[in-house]
Amino acid sequence: MDNRLIKLYELLLSYYGEQEWWPANSPYEVMVGAILTQNTAWGNVEMAIARFEGNLNPEFIRDLEMEALKEIIRPSGFFNQKAVYLKSLTSWYSQYNYDASILRREPMEKIRNELLGVKGIGPETADSILLYAFNFPSFVVDTYTMRLCERYSVCAGKNYNAVKQYFEQIFEPDAALYNNFHALIVTHAKTHCRKTPVCAGCPLEETCVRVGVERVSLT
Numbered sequence: 001m002d003n004r005l006i007k008l009y010e011l012l013l014s015y016y017g018e019q020e021w022w023p024a025n026s027p028y029e030v031m032v033g034a035i036l037t038q039n040t041a042w043g044n045v046e047m048a049i050a051r052f053e054g055n056l057n058p059e060f061i062r063d064l065e066m067e068a069l070k071e072i073i074r075p076s077g078f079f080n081q082k083a084v085y086l087k088s089l090t091s092w093y094s095q096y097n098y099d100a101s102i103l104r105r106e107p108m109e110k111i112r113n114e115l116l117g118v119k120g121i122g123p124e125t126a127d128s129i130l131l132y133a134f135n136f137p138s139f140v141v142d143t144y145t146m147r148l149c150e151r152y153s154v155c156a157g158k159n160y161n162a163v164k165q166y167f168e169q170i171f172e173p174d175a176a177l178y179n180n181f182h183a184l185i186v187t188h189a190k191t192h193c194r195k196t197p198v199c200a201g202c203p204l205e206e207t208c209v210r211v212g213v214e215r216v217s218l219t
């Protein structure tokens with residue numbers, strides 16, 4: 001049992017509290033958000049989603065002309081390729097009748113493999129959809145996770161799958177916990193453990209060994 005990782009979670013939870021992610025009105029909206037947030041800030045995703053004007057559902061995107069879809073999601077950046085990804089994802093979802101309750105009856109690994117076969121979906125996006133849209137216990141790893149693990153000296157591994165497996169070995173499969181832990185890491189990365197970290201007042205300040213921080217701070 002890695003008490004260091006557990007300690008990290010407990011400290012973040014006690015400082016920031018429950019995060020209640022993902023901000024969306026439906027599983028499909030989470031799926032769309034997971035595509036749109038690739039390589040852009042969340043504020044741009046919100047602008048793009050607002051442009052659907054209440055019509056963000058799979059049937060609407062299925063029937064929409066490609067050029068019209070590109071125009072709607074333009075604020076999210078990379079809109080040409082993201083429109084193709086959304087069409088592909090929506091087509092994949094159709095085999096479950098756009099019904100999250102049907103999809104949730106399938107084995108998680110089957111759904112993960114299918115998602116990884118959809119154009120534009122890599123491990124981080126697939127796991128975000130599994131966890132935040134469908135409530136499967138699949139831990140999401142991102143650059144914030146990697147950075148915090150390095151600075152806090154959690155020896156979780158050097159690549160996506162290694163880090164994911166490490167977290168999932170330390171913590172039993174628990175979608176609510178995985179949901180909250182990843183959200184806490186993102187919140188922490190945006191408030192204290194930024195690219196140039198703000199260590200003063202950080203809730204991990206007393207226990208963090210700050211690997212590489214001096215080098216980061218000087219660049």
Ligand code: SF4
Nearest residue numbers: 192193197199202208
């Ligand atoms: S003490 Fe500094 S390096 Fe460590 S987690 Fe906090 S902000 Fe990041």
